[in-house]
Amino acid sequence: MDEHAGVGIRRYEEDGAARSGARGRAGAGRARRSPWAVRLGGVTKSHGSGRAAVTALDDVTAELPYGTFTAVMGPSGSGKSTLLHCASGLERPDRGTVEIAGRDLGPLNERQRTELRRERVGFVFQGLNLLPALTVEQNITLPVRLAGRRLRLDSGWLDELLTRTGLADRRKHRPGELSGGQQQRVAIARALIARPEVVFADEPTGALDTASARNVLELLRQLVDDVGQTVLMVTHDPVAASYADAVLLLADGRVTDVLHRAPAVAIAERMTRLGA
């Protein structure tokens, strides 16, 4: 294991065990094969080939316990998006292993990976990707409907998500009738509707004003604390990262440090030292 990724892992693990044990609803009803919602072992990934090849991730090991919130930070080009794409099964690493809920993604074919992403993983991106013609409720339930008979809609969970996201009285509205922050909360509810093992968020507050961003970050934090959700979030913003239990700092494709429950100023100071 990468010596840095292992720093303070026990405390991080205890955080997750305490939260996901009591009320853990994320991935509810599924037997757990691993203490980690996500595990990367020696992941290496290059983009391009020959002399143009760029090593985006270089032997990254990281373990995300259930019920924890992890932020990934680093200078531009340090490999944050590539880490998120490899960890979520969107891209295959060149070397190393990726496990989600104890399942090794390596041997899975494309169809199996798509199914796993649909059923076990939630995504929240900066660009929202809501369908403008559908209502809030229809957008949120879309992943379940796309999965056909493989997933069943839990209407109690839908109601809880609508309440938690403050959208209960907006369920029949369309995205164009909502603020940016409300739209991002729809995207978060949609990511959670199938009770994924882990939610991957790429700059979820990047396009929001300060108050809406805080609202979205508090929502993610509450979902981790109350429901035992596991979240991995890429961000450039030290304030956003300060909501996380742990911040993985990347530089040149390697994990150079792990900060635990760090305040925004400490994260910003560490980022400055990385040259970000």
Ligand SMILES: Nc1ncnc2c1ncn2[C@@H]1O[C@H](COP(=O)(O)OP(=O)(O)OP(=O)(O)O)[C@@H](O)[C@H]1O
């Ligand atoms: N499809 C690609 N083809 C070639 N090189 C790529 C590709 N995608 C990423 N890279 C390179 O891999 C490295 C890591 O990129 P990545 O997007 O993961 O970094 P990042 O930390 O997310 O950057 P940013 O903060 O600017 O979004 C960079 O040097 C980037 O130029």
